[in-house]
Amino acid sequence: MCPPPALLPRPLRLRLTCLLLAAATPASAQTSSRSPDADWLELQSLLTRPANAATALARTPAGRAAARLDQIERLRLAAEQARTFRERHAGHPLAERAHRLEVMSRLDHARLDARPAATTEALEQAGAFRRDPGRLREQRFEVALAAERLRLEGGAAGRRPGADEQLAAILLREFGPAPEVLGLFAGLAGRADMAAANRLATQLLELRPPPALRAAAEAITSRHGLLGHPLGLRLTRLDGSRLELPTASPSGGPTVLYVWTPVAGSAVAPFVPLHSLRRLLPSGVTWVFLGLGASLEQARAASS
Structure with missing residues (x-):
């Protein structure tokens, strides 16, 4: 049991007071002293960290599984660090970007992890981000695209038939004929089978795309028109x-x-x-x- 501070010599009283103040300081206040630069560098290191050398070079099923687990853990840590950054430095110019990185990391984590709980949590966070009118359209589209791909193509069932056309229709309803949506239609049409490509290209032409996308869509519909007809x-x-x-x-x-x-x-x-x-x-x-x-x-x- 310590004697009352008033009975101690002045130097000891000062030292005891400092110790008591330090002990009373919560952990959150101590960690908040970290600079935004240090926290941001930690986040970037998680997002860009190369895979473990041993697992990256592994060609066996066990090695590939280890590499997958390493990536899953890295994405989980990145999402947590992004959340920490935006909460700890709410007024910082990079806080909004950290929020987007948090949501995208959770979506990528759920895609690899494939657990229903992780998918549900990631889609809920993505939904809140998409509904926020204060976000830039480009950022909301990026999150929406990743979220819908997870919803349509994720899980044990894998890629669903017609997923590309469903994806394009969903994002068109949400964002209208925005440049990002028009580019998505063109990209999906370029990789789809001929029948689906023709449907996507036809829809793209109806949206009055810029000349470059119009030319690409017309080339697809022209090729589709040759099916079943003799070549000239x-x-x-x-x-x-x-x-x-x-x-x-x-x-x-x-x-x-x-x-x-x-x-x-x-x-x-x-x-x-x-x-x-x-x-x-x-x-x-x-x-x-x-x-x-x-x-x-x-x-x-x-x-x-």
């Missing part, structure tokens, strides 16, 4: 004569058009992969080999 091509044979497509096959059978290019890495023997296929096809098939961008010398060398 005028080609030059190796001997200089002309070949018109469509044209009747001399044998009366179908015509197979094989397109190759000398820059595809198979200019030396581009038709070797066809040998096994040609043996399986019935007789009477006419083969036309079309070299895109090939010179006459390259075409002759490939056919020899």
Whole structure:
């Protein structure tokens, strides 16, 4: 038991007072003395930290699983650090950015973690962020895109059929024909199967996109229009004569058009992969080999 401070010599009284004040200071007040720069650097280090060298080089299933767990933990820590930054430095110019990084890290964490609880929590936070009119549209779109991809493509079932078209429709309803939405339509159409690509490109054209996106969408719809219709091509044979497509096959059978290019890495023997296929096809098939961008010398060398 310590004697009353009044009975102690003055130097000891001062020292005891300082110790009592330090003991009474809450931990939150002590940690709040950290500078914003230090907290931000810690957040950036979590977001950019390379994977553990041992797990990154692992080629075994166990190694890949360890690398996945490492990434899951890194994203969890990044989300927590981003939350700490925005709460500790609420008035800092980077606080808003930290909030976005927190939400995005939680979405990425939920995508890899695949636990329903993590997904639910991440989608709830993303929903609150999307509904905040004070956020920049670009930031709300980024979060909305990640959240809807998690909702449509995440989980044990994996990617759902028609997910791309659902994604585009949801974000169009939420943001209207914003530049980010138009770019999304173009990107999804470029990677989809031909039927889905045509539907996405047609919707994009109805939204009156800028010239570059319009040209890309029109190219997709034009290609789709060729399906089921004969090609109209005028080609030059190796001997200089002309070949018109469509044209009747001399044998009366179908015509197979094989397109190759000398820059595809198979200019030396581009038709070797066809040998096994040609043996399986019935007789009477006419083969036309079309070299895109090939010179006459390259075409002759490939056919020899």
